[in-house]
Each structure stands twice: as C-alpha cells, then as structure tokens.
Amino acid sequence: xxxxxxxxxxxxxxxxxxxxxxxxxxxxxxxxxxxxxxxxxxxxxxxxxxxxxxxxxxxxxxxxxxxxxxxxxxxxxxxxxxxxxxxxxxxxxxxxxxxxxxxxxxxxxxxxxxxxxxxxxxxxxxxxxxxxxxxxxxxxxxxxxxxxxxxxxxxxxxxxxxxxxxxxxxxxxxxxxxxxxxxxxxxxxxxxxxxxxxxxxxxxxxxxxxxxxxxxxxxxxxxxxxxxxxxxxxxxxxxxxxxxxxxxxxxxxxxxxxxxxxxxxxxxxxxxxxxxxxxxxxxxxxxxxxxxxxxxxxxxxxxxxxxxxxxxxxxxxxxxxxxxxxxxxxxxxxxxxxxxxxxxxxxxxxxxxxxxxxxxxxxxxxxxxxxxxxxxxxxxxxxxxxxxxxxxxxxxxxxxxxxxxxxxxxxxxxxxxxxxxxxxxxxxxxxxxxxxxxxxxxxxxxxxxxxxxxxxxxxxxxxxxxxxxxxxxxxxxxxxxxxxxxxxxxxxxxxxxxxxxxxxxxxxxxxxxxxxxxxxxxxxxxxxxxxxxxxxxxxxxxxxxxxxxxxxxxxxxxxxxxxxxxxxxxxxxxxxxxxxxxxxxxxxxxxxxxxxxxxxxxxxxxxxxxxxxxxxxxxxxxxxxxxxxxxxxxxxxxxxxxxxxxxxxxxxxxxxxxxxxxxxxxxxxxxxxxxxxxxxxxxxxxxxxxxxxxxxxxxxxxxxxx
Numbered sequence: 001x002x003x004x005x006x007x008x009x010x011x012x013x014x015x016x017x018x019x020x021x022x023x024x025x026x027x028x029x030x031x032x033x034x035x036x037x038x039x040x041x042x043x044x045x046x047x048x049x050x051x052x053x054x055x056x057x058x059x060x061x062x063x064x065x066x067x068x069x070x071x072x073x074x075x076x077x078x079x080x081x082x083x084x085x086x087x088x089x090x091x092x093x094x095x096x097x098x099x100x101x102x103x104x105x106x107x108x109x110x111x112x113x114x115x116x117x118x119x120x121x122x123x124x125x126x127x128x129x130x131x132x133x134x135x136x137x138x139x140x141x142x143x144x145x146x147x148x149x150x151x152x153x154x155x156x157x158x159x160x161x162x163x164x165x166x167x168x169x170x171x172x173x174x175x176x177x178x179x180x181x182x183x184x185x186x187x188x189x190x191x192x193x194x195x196x197x198x199x200x201x202x203x204x205x206x207x208x209x210x211x212x213x214x215x216x217x218x219x220x221x222x223x224x225x226x227x228x229x230x231x232x233x234x235x236x237x238x239x240x241x242x243x244x245x246x247x248x249x250x251x252x253x254x255x256x257x258x259x260x261x262x263x264x265x266x267x268x269x270x271x272x273x274x275x276x277x278x279x280x281x282x283x284x285x286x287x288x289x290x291x292x293x294x295x296x297x298x299x300x301x302x303x304x305x306x307x308x309x310x311x312x313x314x315x316x317x318x319x320x321x322x323x324x325x326x327x328x329x330x331x332x333x334x335x336x337x338x339x340x341x342x343x344x345x346x347x348x349x350x351x352x353x354x355x356x357x358x359x360x361x362x363x364x365x366x367x368x369x370x371x372x373x374x375x376x377x378x379x380x381x382x383x384x385x386x387x388x389x390x391x392x393x394x395x396x397x398x399x400x401x402x403x404x405x406x407x408x409x410x411x412x413x414x415x416x417x418x419x420x421x422x423x424x425x426x427x428x429x430x431x432x433x434x435x436x437x438x439x440x441x442x443x444x445x446x447x448x449x450x451x452x453x454x455x456x457x458x459x460x461x462x463x464x465x466x467x468x469x470x471x472x473x474x475x476x477x478x479x480x481x482x483x484x485x486x487x488x489x490x491x492x493x494x495x496x497x498x499x500x501x502x503x504x505x506x507x508x509x510x511x512x513x514x515x516x517x518x519x520x521x522x523x524x525x526x527x528x529x530x531x532x533x534x535x536x537x538x539x540x541x542x543x544x545x546x547x548x549x550x551x552x553x554x555x556x557x558x559x560x561x562x563x564x565x566x567x568x569x570x571x572x573x574x575x576x577x578x579x580x581x582x583x584x585x586x587x588x589x590x591x592x593x594x595x596x597x598x599x600x601x602x603x604x605x606x607x608x609x610x611x612x613x614x615x616x617x618x619x620x621x622x623x624x625x626x627x628x629x630x631x632x633x634x635x636x637x638x639x640x641x642x643x644x645x646x647x648x649x650x651x652x653x654x655x656x657x658x659x660x661x662x663x664x665x666x667x668x669x670x671x672x673x674x675x676x677x678x679x680x681x682x683x684x685x686x687x688x689x690x691x692x693x694x695x696x697x698x699x700x701x702x703x704x705x706x
Contacts, residue, residue, distance in 0.1 A: 068400075347367075449466055518542055
C-alpha cells in the first residue's frame with residue numbers, strides 16, 4: 001500500500017557532523033531569516049497558454065512568459081479580461097481594469113456592500129448589503145435589488161456563521177451566492193437564524209465595553225433554516241428550490257451545470273450519513289434526485305471539487321470516499337455511474353486537468369506514500385493509470401492547459417525545494433530552479449528524517465518527521481518537543497522540506513517531532529472512521545504510543561517531553577496533560593476545545609452525533625472529565641474574541657483546575673480571535689521561548705531574543 005520507513009535502529013545511531021560541514025549557523029540562519037543556506041527562487045505562477053508558463057522573477061518582481069521549447073522569456077501582461085478586480089472602498093464598490101484608474105460603481109456610503117463578485121461576462125457585480133442580495137450594472141451603475149426581507153436574523157446571500165465556518169468555508173467571507181456560467185442567473189442561499197441560540201462575546205474596549213452577538217449553534221442546538229433561491233440577473237421574483245426549509249438538514253455548495261440550465265444542489269440529513277444530489281431547474285425550482293450515498297459513520301459535505309462538470313454537457317466527475325478511500329468516479333448527468341476512474345487503498349487529492357479531447361484525467365494523489373503527493377494520469381475508462389512525477393518527493397504541480405507539460409515544485413525532508421518542467425510522459429524537460437544556497441551542506445545542522453512506527457495494536461504505521469539536535473550523540477539525553485494538530489483527516493506530517501527554522505532548537509539540543517495518528521488521513525476514510533462517536537480516544541492512544549517510543553530511548557531526557565498544538569491541537573494537548581498525564585510532562589495549548597458540547601453543530605455532530613444521542617462519548621471526550629489526573633505544567637492561551645472556539649472553553653477548564661489547586665499557566669490575548677492578533681503573536685512567541693528554556697533546557701533565555 002504505502003512505502004514504510006521504520007525507526008527500529010535509531011536508538012543506536014550517532015549523528016556527528018558530516019565530512020565537509022565546518023560552519024555553525026548564526027541566529028538568523030537557524031531561524032530561516034538569512035538566505036545564505038537556502039535561497040529564494042523564482043515563483044512559477046501557472047500557464048499563460050499551452051506553450052508558455054509564467055515566471056515571476058525575484059530580482060525585478062516582474063512576470064515573464066517562457067516558451068516551453070525554446071526557453072525564450074518575454075514580459076507577460078495578463079489578458080484584459082483576466083486583469084479585472086472589484087473591491088470595496090469607503091463602503092462602495094469600485095472596478096479596476098489592469099492599471100487604469102478604478103471606477104466607482106455604487107454610491108451608498110451609509111451602507112457597506114459585501115463580497116462584490118463580477119459576473120462571468122463582466123457586465124454585472126453581485127453583492128450583499130444589510131442581509132439582502134443585489135447587483136449593479138457596471139456600464140451605467142443601475143442597481144437591482146433581488147430580496148427585501150433581510151434582518152439581523154435573516155440573510156440572503158450572506159452565510160449563517162455555522163455555514164461560513166464549516167460548510168461553505170472561511171475563504172468565502174460569508175458569501176453565499178453563485179453566478180451561472182452564462183451570467184443570466186444568480187443562485188443564493190437564504191438563512192433564517194431565528195431559532196439558533198445567540199452566543200455573546202464580550203468586547204472589553206472603551207469604558208463600558210459591548211457585546212458581539214453571534215447566532216452560534218452548539219452541538220444539539222437548533223440549526224438555521226435554509227432555502228436555495230434563484231433570480232434572473234435583470235430582475236425577477238425569487239424562485240425557490242423545492243425543499244422544505246423546516247426539515248432538519250444541510251445544503252452544501254451548489255454547482256451550476258456547464259450550460260447554466262440546471263444546478264446541482266447537495267443535500268444532507270442532520271445525522272450527516274446520507275448525501276443526495278438534486279438537479280434543480282432554476283426556472284421553476286423543481287428538483288430531481290440523481291445521486292444517493294449512505295455511509296455507516298458520516299459523509300463529508302465538501303465545498304471543494306465534490307463535483308466537476310464536463311464540457312460535453314453529458315458527464316460529471318464525482319469525488320467520494322464511499323469505498324473507504326477518496327477516489328474519482330465518472331457519472332452521467334442523469335446520475336448513472338459509468339465507471340470508477342481510480343480505486344485502491346490510497347487517496348486522490350485534487351483534479352488538475354480533464355482533457356476531454358483525449359479522454360484523460362490528470363490528478364494528484366497520495367499513492368506512493370501517504371506523506372507525499374504525486375501527479376497521475378488515467379483514461380476515462382479507469383485504465384492506463386500512470387505516475388508522472390518522480391522520486392521520493394512531495395510534488396506541487398501546475399499542469400498546462402493541453403496537458404502536455406507540467407511544472408512541479410518538489411522537495412522532501414532532506415532536499416530543499418526544486419522546480420522542474422516535465423512532459424506528460426514524466427520526462428524532465430528542464431530543471432528550472434533550486435533553492436539550495438551556495439553554502440548548503442557546509443553547516444553543522446540537525447538531521448531531519450521521515451519515519452513510521454507501529455501503533456500499539458499493530459494495525460497502523462504512524463508517521464513522524466523528526467529533527468535531531470546538531471551533532472546528535474546517542475550517549476546524551478535530550479528533551480523532546482512534540483507538535484501536533486490531531487483533528488479528523490487533518491494530518492500534518494508531510495515529507496517536504498521544513499526550511500531552516502527548526503535548526504535553532506536543534507542547535508540548543510532539542511529533539512523536535514511532528515506526528516500523526518491513525519485517523520489523520522494517512523489511511524483514508526476507513527482510518528478516520530475510527531473516530532466515530534469517540535473524539536479524543538484514538539488520537540491520544542496513538543500519541544501515547546509515540547511518547548512511549550521516545551521515552552524508551554536512552555537518548556531522551558526523562559520527564560522532558562512537551563506536547564503542543566492549537567485549536568484541535570490545543571484540545572489534544574490538554575487531553576495529554578490530563579487523561580494522558582502519565583506520558584506527557586509539559587504542554588502548550590492554544591485556543592483548546594475543552595468539552596465538545598461547547599462547539600458547533602455541524603463539525604461536532606459529524607463525528608460525535610448529538611449530545612442527546614451520545615452522552616457517553618461526549619463525557620469521555622471532555623477534558624473536564626480528567627482534570628483529577630492533571631500533572632506536569634500546562635500553559636493555555638486563548639483570544640478573548642475567539643468566535644470559533646469560544647473563550648468559554650478555557651474558562652471552564654481554568655475553573656476546574658483552580659478548584660483542584662494545581663499549578664498551570666494562562667494567557668488571555670485581548671482583541672484576538674481564533675488566531676492571535678499580530679501584536680500578540682510576537683509576545684506569544686517570546687513566552688513560548690521562555691517556557692522551553694525554563695522547563696526543557698533549564699537555563700536563561702539568550703540575549704538574542706531580547
């Protein structure tokens with residue numbers, strides 16, 4: 001299935017300086033701030049056309065198009081149709097073509113427009129304003145208002161919080177409307193948050209402060225009622241898709257058909273184990289079921305490439321993990337399976353190109369090794385699968401419009417990023433760039449390697465990337481920093497170049513490890529499914545296996561293993577210092593969930609079902625259930641304005657720890673959300689450094705950090 005590298009011999013290895021390594025890294029070099037060991041390389045932005053790729057030169061910061069056959073470089077200017085931006089300034093919408101002066105196209109400075117989005121034909125800009133959906137004619141500034149019932153709990157084309165966070169995605173910035181390809185229609189979602197509980201966030205600014213009131217459904221709560229509507233761009237009554245808004249349900253991102261005559265609407269039940277696709281007629285709202293998938297655990301309601309329509313207007317490609325692994329399937333528009341495009345115990349990741357003329361699909365996958373990514377091609381028939389990339393590297397690729405070439409930026413833990421031009425037979429046409437500096441290889445550095453170790457039950461190979469101290473000596477003992485995230489299907493271990501920033505702690509004599517558990521995505525959906533109704537259980541089991549593996553090594557310092565993570569990683573860190581306190585000594589936890597009934601419906605219930613249906617699972621997954629086991633030293637950080645994982649989580653844990661009169665560290669960052677404000681991040685970094693020196697190294701912080 002996957003290539004494995006085991007770590008059984010590491011305990012007897014001695015990593016001294018390799019012959020030729022004669023220099024010591026400076027403070028700046030060890031943090032990756034000095035580009036003498038590695039160097040910046042040109043950025044390859046994609047393709048101008050089938051015969052020219054786009055290169056951004058790091059010396060003059062200009063774009064060039066480069067001929068794939070001759071290498072000739074000429075200045076690149078994007079097509080006028082591509083170089084158009086719309087944006088909001090001073091609460092109004094502006095449009096700018098290339099480098100010409102921006103043109104103001106709305107005039108309502110008292111009310112701000114949101115998410116201005118240009119129609120495919122460039123004639124209209126759709127937007128929302130105060131919970132209603134509008135468009136404006138670019139040529140004459142004429143506004144069209146499509147809805148008029150927006151309030152503080154009813155939003156048209158603007159997401160309810162749980163949809164923004166979990167279903168449509170944060171990258172949408174709450175946008176919930178979609179242009180048809182022919183620019184003649186808009187699809188949008190209407191949200192009614194009337195029954196969704198309001199969660200107050202106290203803002204401490206000023207003399208009296210104030211409350212931010214967000215409709216946030218926590219596990220088991222009422223969800224927003226949602227409708228899917230359609231309007232004609234020139235104005236029309238709203239046509240509603242034929243769904244009952246009162247049903248307990250979710251709608252995923254819709255996908256317009258290639259010819260704009262229908263739209264695919266993803267529907268899912270509240271239990272999230274039944275996914276249906278409906279082809280909806282935007283002219284009358286009539287729906288027709290064309291796909292029905294059920295799984296015993298859950299189905300992800302993806303907002304990225306679930307469906308890819310083909311230009312033949314007869315087929316679409318479906319991405320699904322219904323087999324236990326994510327794969328592509330070719331379907332007719334009527335919902336008939338033609339055949340699987342891929343299959344096996346490995347994962348596809350993303351479509352790169354569908355060559356409809358030659359009936360070939362180009363895609364990336366984690367097939368050779370779950371910690372790497374490669375480019376493949378396969379025929380529509382599912383036959384003639386071929387790997388196009390090379391070596392034991394992780395490849396980030398950009399395929400030419402005709403599929404004849406691709407550019408790959410590739411690396412692994414020992415090889416800094418390189419860039420190559422490759423043809424569609426996998427032959428390297430030209431090496432384009434290498435980020436190795438002139439002095440690379442002349443410095444004493446800590447060795448980094450990718451390995452796997454067996455899970456305690458022997459069912460899985462758990463992946464790790466380890467950076468050892470400079471001049472590692474197996475007769476000495478070193479502290480360990482274990483960095484994790486831990487969420488379902490959200491692994492962080494990749495066989496890629498890690499830069500130089502891990503070398504400072506390597507110089508200071510610290511072992512650094514990033515590791516993943518069985519349900520982090522390396523073993524597909526059948527691996528992630530172990531987490532069903534039991535968040536926190538198997539992640540901790542596997543992290544304890546990693547901790548025991550290290551603590552069994554004679555070169556690991558006793559009582560000096562620190563675990564750290566943010567968000568879900570903060571949750572796992574807190575769990576490690578309570579439920580797993582016999583194996584972990586220190587923890588730094590950022591913005592942790594501490595009890596799953598405090599988190600939102602869609603995310604939590606996908607894995608855990610509702611608290612009403614799975615009371616035992618919620619109890620066993622709560623940090624609060626294990627505070628009596630707490631020992632070691634835990635540092636907790638949280639932003640007071642966190643609208644994702646509410647400060648309430650940390651407050652309840654702090655309450656439980658103080659009731660038990662045990663020592664811990666706490667830092668609240670005022671004005672920070674789920675990610676800390678930049679001004680607070682610098683302080684947070686210094687405090688992390690202080691923590692490492694105080695507890696792991698037991699010596700003063702060097703003056704370089706002042």
